[in-house]
Amino acid sequence: MRYPAERKEAILKKMAPPMSMTIPELAEQEGITATTLYNWRKQARARGQVLPSRSTQPDQWTSQEKFQIVLETAPMNEAELSAYCRERGLYPEQVEAWWDACMNANEDAAAQAKQFRQAxxxxxxxxxxxxxxxxxxxxxxxxxxxxxxxxxSRGDLGHDQRRGLLTSLPDRQRIVTLVQAAQRDGARLAKACQVMGINVRTY
Structure with a gap:
């Protein structure tokens, strides 16, 4: 069923402060299904209207609802703010307190972000x-x-050199092979040569 736009707006005003009527109350009063009223409220909120979820005092509104008030009143001067508050059953001091809370929240978020980056x-x-x-x-x-x-793996390799004798060619080749294998496995050349009993310079 389609309803006139004027009636729809009138009902939405009843949802808004200062009346802040609940959906069940309006459904009974207006003879409109709660589902329809919930859809209207959802659409109105998407447009930025402040429609509290239940009949509560302004200080008990959600953070999102308070933030919407702050956004709406930000460009207003003192006279406009007073008129806005009277229309919605608010006090300018409440709106100013919500504004301060939003600013402090931003500062706290920035400080927390800085601490997080440092950590x-x-x-x-x-x-x-x-x-x-x-x-x-x-x-x-x-x-x-x-x-x-x-x-x-060394065995007797390098034994001749330790006795002052020349190392045979096969032994020398074997020593080089073993030292290179040890280097590939992570040993430093000087340490490998020390184990083999040879000098790095003669290697």
Missing amino acids: RKAEQKRLCKLELELHRKDKALAETAALLALSK
Whole structure:
């Protein structure tokens, strides 16, 4: 059923302050289904009208409803604000308090965002430090394992050089192969040569 626009607007005014009638009250009074009234209220809210969900005191309105009042009254001068408040059963002091609350909320949000960025930066720095430490430990463990394997594979290689004798060509080739394998596994050249009992310069 279609209703005249004038009647629809009149009913919406009853939903708005200062009357703030509830949907059940209006449905009984006007003989219109609650579903229709809920749809009208939803559409009106989408257009920016302040229609509280229930008959409550203004201080008990939702944050969204108070914020809408702040938006509507922001460009008004003192006289316009007073007239606006009288029409809706409000006090200018209430609107000013809501304005201050909105401003403080923005400042608090900015401060919280700054704290979050600082905390995130500190956490990233801590994680980076941990990753570097883990990488260092992993390298140390890899080198230890590589040198241990090299020591087991060495056998008598390098024994001749330790006795002052020249290392045979096959042994030298074997030493080079083992040292290179140890390097690939994470050992430093100097450490690998030390295990093999040879000098880095002669390697």
